[in-house]
Amino acid sequence: MRRLYLLLGLLLLVLLLLPLVLDKYALGIFVMIFFYAYLGQSWNVLTGYTGHISLGHALYVGIGAYVSTFLAQKFGLSPWLGMLAGGLLATAVGLGLGFLGFRFGLRGVYFVILTISCAEIARLAVSHIDAVGSFSGIFLDFNPGFYNFQFRGNVPYYYISLGFMVLGSLAVHLLARSRTGRLMVAIREDEQAALALGVNSFKYSMTAIGISAFMTSLAGTFYANYVYYLSPNSMFGMGLSIDLILRPIIGGLGTVLGPIIGSFVLTPLSEVSRAYFAKGGLEGMHLVLYGVLAILVVLFMRQGILVYIKRALKPLLKLED
């Protein structure tokens, strides 16, 4: 285990130094890698660890993005603070959704439908509210500065998103080892059996969705201030909801390193293939590639890529299982 931490420390060091040698385009790809790894990690808390499948996590991204941007434009509030406000609102919404699902025993596909519906309701609602730009969304003015969460070039975004990924993963790592995290895993494995052992599954499911919603929404604020444009479809849409779950699934559900590895595999592939196919006039073709990859992983590597990497590195790292 020690050697694993050592290896991860070295990799982190390399990532910290990378902006010295990479150009803006390459850094942009890394920003997306970190961003999606963090999002996957946030989703992982609810679905990978606790076993409640959410297909509507864009809901929380959208809340984070819209709340911080709205507060910044209307009241001049720094997005750093707006990020917390968005986080609180997302947590409240997540708990509301969780209450409906867990209190009334919605499980499996029924819970999935609930998560999709809530995200869609939010998307449609935001599409009709003029104060937040309705259908056409919001363009952010470019006012670089730390206070405004806006920067020239990609280097600051690189470090902020790296921070998100590292701290988010660290938080999930600590959670997974804690009492709360272990009880969440028990709920994922067999909720009835967990109940029989005195686990208050409602309470821990609510905790999981609260944490997950909060973490997810922070990424929304980041994303808004990275792309300078919010629209109901891009922030609340089904596309994002699916996009953000592919990385943990491909990397390995319910593991800390899964979303990170999944993102390092899938995100560059997506970015490069998007550019490549678009040149040939085949926009959207990269999504087909995604689909094929997801199918292959689900068919042949059910537990994700991480298991195979671990197996390969086992002798080197002296890992126990």
Next chain:
Amino acid sequence: MNILSVQDLGKNFGGLTAVKDLSFKLKQGEILALIGPNGAGKTTVFACLSGFLRAEQGQVILEGQSLWGLSPHQICALGLARTFQIVRPFLNISVLDNVMVGAFLRQKSVAKAREAALKVLDFMGLARQAHKEAGGLPLPQRKRLELAKALATGPRVLLLDEVMAGLNPTEVDELIALIRDINRQGVSILLIEHVMRGVMALAQRVLVINYGQLIAQGTPAEVVGNQEVIAAYLGRGLKHA
């Protein structure tokens, strides 16, 4: 001194009466067996006692406290733990982690829960399997794990649902010794069992139910000779005119 008392318990599934007017008492420190033919309603009784099903009528009192309307985790916290007939290990985590889930009910820190869980595993003879994934255990060890998980919650009353089914005679004997040990530590036990060897060796009293109703009770020897019980299991002999 009764630790658990059940009064007029009744449960229907639509038009089917699964349990009707069932009353019995479990004494402090006792091992009581609940037997009956397939479909008699034994597992339904367990589900009602442990809060997994809501009974329509009746009272269940655990140490002076009514369990009416409580959910399974609350009932477990009050000191009544159960096992499942079809064992339900948490497949993808280690045996130790499985038992720790139970231990967390009384221990709030991870280190203390681990310590408590290791003690239970040691007692159950599963110490060497502690770090294996539960999904890799064969059935006899899964049965023990099921018991270990319930035991880790620190119960006063333990409901065991066919923990001996599917085991060979040696394994049954080992389990009998373990259950006796658990009982000696002050845990009162209600068990459903088809393995009569286990019932005979363990139970001080036996309740027999059929079609959800109590048809006989007494010591194991009394019950085995009871005409009603024989009829319930084998049917009545033909009368020649």
